[in-house]
Amino acid sequence: xxxxxxxxxxxxxxxxxxxxxxxxxxxxxxxxxxxxxxxxxxxxxxxxxxxxxxxxxxxxxxxxxxxxxxxxxxxxxxxxxxxxxxxxxxxxxxxxxxxxxxxxxxxxxxxxxxxxxxxxxxxxxxxxxxxxxxxxxxxxxxxxxxxxxxxxxxxxxxxxxxxxxxxxxxxxxxxxxxxxxxxxxxxxxxxxxxxxxxxxxxxxxxxxxxxxxxxxxxxxxxxxxxxxxxxxxxxxxxxxxxxxxxxxxxxxxxxxxxxxxxxxxxxxxxxxxxxxxxxxxxxxxxxxxxxxxxxxxxxxxxxxxxxxxxxxxxxxxxxxxxxxxxxxxxxxxxxxxxxxxxxxxxxx
Ligand SMILES: *Cc1c(COP(=O)(O)O)cnc(C)c1O
Numbered sequence: 001x002x003x004x005x006x007x008x009x010x011x012x013x014x015x016x017x018x019x020x021x022x023x024x025x026x027x028x029x030x031x032x033x034x035x036x037x038x039x040x041x042x043x044x045x046x047x048x049x050x051x052x053x054x055x056x057x058x059x060x061x062x063x064x065x066x067x068x069x070x071x072x073x074x075x076x077x078x079x080x081x082x083x084x085x086x087x088x089x090x091x092x093x094x095x096x097x098x099x100x101x102x103x104x105x106x107x108x109x110x111x112x113x114x115x116x117x118x119x120x121x122x123x124x125x126x127x128x129x130x131x132x133x134x135x136x137x138x139x140x141x142x143x144x145x146x147x148x149x150x151x152x153x154x155x156x157x158x159x160x161x162x163x164x165x166x167x168x169x170x171x172x173x174x175x176x177x178x179x180x181x182x183x184x185x186x187x188x189x190x191x192x193x194x195x196x197x198x199x200x201x202x203x204x205x206x207x208x209x210x211x212x213x214x215x216x217x218x219x220x221x222x223x224x225x226x227x228x229x230x231x232x233x234x235x236x237x238x239x240x241x242x243x244x245x246x247x248x249x250x251x252x253x254x255x256x257x258x259x260x261x262x263x264x265x266x267x268x269x270x271x272x273x274x275x276x277x278x279x280x281x282x283x284x285x286x287x288x289x290x291x292x293x294x295x296x297x298x299x300x301x302x303x304x305x306x307x308x309x310x311x312x313x314x315x316x317x318x319x320x321x322x323x324x325x326x327x328x329x330x331x332x333x334x335x336x337x338x339x340x341x342x343x344x345x346x347x348x
Contacts, residue, residue: 010186010222016256017183020176021072025099026064027056032191032327037294044315045323048197049297050188053304053332058098058130061091061332062211065180066172067099073176074105079166081106083154085147087114087278088140089302089339091332092171092208094127097134106163107136110150113143115278119342126339171208175254178214178247182255185218188327189226199226200323203314205307205331206230206240206268213247215329216265221257231310232270233303234277240268272310278302280343283309288337289348300333301340307331 031051039047055064074082082100086093086109093109100107109131115122122128131138141150147170155165169177192199202219206212212230219226232240248261274281284305291297291308299305311328314320337344 010189013182013186013218013221013255013257017179017186020069020179021076022068023072023075023103025057025068025071025102027054029187029191030054032188032195032197035295038291041290041294042312042315045200045320045326048325048327050327050329052184053298053330053334055332057095057102058134059094059332059335061095062181063092063095063172064099065184066177066210067095067180069176069179070168070172071099071103074166074168075103077164077166079105079164081108081158081163081165082168083108083110083151083158083165084168084172085110085112085151085170087112088118089122089127089278089336091127091300091303091336093136094130094134094335096168096172097131097136100136101134106158107134108154108158109136109138110147110154111138111140112145112147113140116143121341122339125341126336128339130335169208171210173208173210173213173247175247175250178210178217178251179255181211181214182218182221182251184329185215186222189219189222189224192327197325199325199327201227201229201320201326202329203229203231203307203311203326204329205233205303206244207233207303209240209243209247211329211331212244212266212268213251216244216248216261217252217255217257220260220265221252221255228265228267229314230268231272231307232268233273233306235270237268237270240270241266244268269310269314272306272313274306280340281306281309283313285345286348287312288344289346293348297330298334298337299330300336301344302336303333304331
């Protein structure tokens with residue numbers, strides 16, 4: 001077991017983070033807003049939303065925080081092109097395409113046709129429309145393709161053309177990208193302190209694990225002891241928690257705070273996935289309509305909507321009964337709504 005260095009407060013962690021190259025892409029800090037009508041409706045804890053859907057780049061979302069560190073690394077390595085991968089309606093791909101434009105880099109997106117029999121708007125609207133507007137080059141591969149190999153193939157191709165390619169993993173989830181969410185934890189803690197909100201729980205949708213791993217490292221390294229709950233949108237619990245755990249270990253070490261996260265800190269509830277990744281559920285659809293009509297907020301069908309459905313069910317079933325203040329991190333994805341036009345019910 002590695003010994004943890006002297007990390008005592010948020011200032012120490014800020015110093016550690018400031019050593020990493022970073023480009024400014026996001027509107028920060030994102031607001032922390034109270035949701036009075038949802039809180040009253042559910043009759044449980046006071047609910048707040050951390051508006052990471054408002055990071056500002058190409059309709060916003062959580063990947064922009066990760067890309068501040070990933071793109072800076074790409075620039076430092078003198079990259080001329082970035083390659084990343086995801087599902088066809090990937091929010092990460094869309095934010096990467098936008099960041100690449102802003103920084104003058106070529107962008108190739110490798111899409112796995114993860115959703116079978118996808119309707120027209122899934123294939124052409126929402127994030128895909130924006131990818132085209134950003135001029136990203138799109139390569140589609142069949143479901144089940146090894147995406148790391150596929151991206152390496154594109155990298156070899158680009159290198160042969162004289163480019164210097166930089167591969168960003170799916171969701172921007174490696175230790176570099178997760179730094180964006182270590183930073184978000186610091187931002188959230190400082191906002192909560194300033195506004196006198198004693199956070200009892202933080203909840204968010206978890207997929208490629210970088211958001212949860214980064215938040216965990218940030219919350220633990222500062223000794224805040226606020227429990228974090230990830231709502232899974234893809235893998236079963238054990239696989240999801242292992243993925244988060246591995247990346248949290250790596251991120252803690254990378255940032256200079258090894259040993260701050262314990263295995264039992266990693267909690268992912270994967271009971272709200274439904275039939276699978278990107279397949280709408282009734283509860284997600286209800287949650288999207290509820291938040292729109294009570295608070296004027298938009299959530300997405302693949303991630304934040306399922307995360308919200310999970311949080312609402314956890315409150316309704318009494319699991320978060322003793323919490324007085326719960327913060328839901330809105331990770332974005334609103335553009336994805338347009339890709340789900342045929343699959344979304346708009347009557348409550
Ligand atoms: C990618 C994404 C997530 C999940 O974040 P990870 O870091 O991949 O776990 C949640 N919400 C939205 C809208 C996303 O695009």
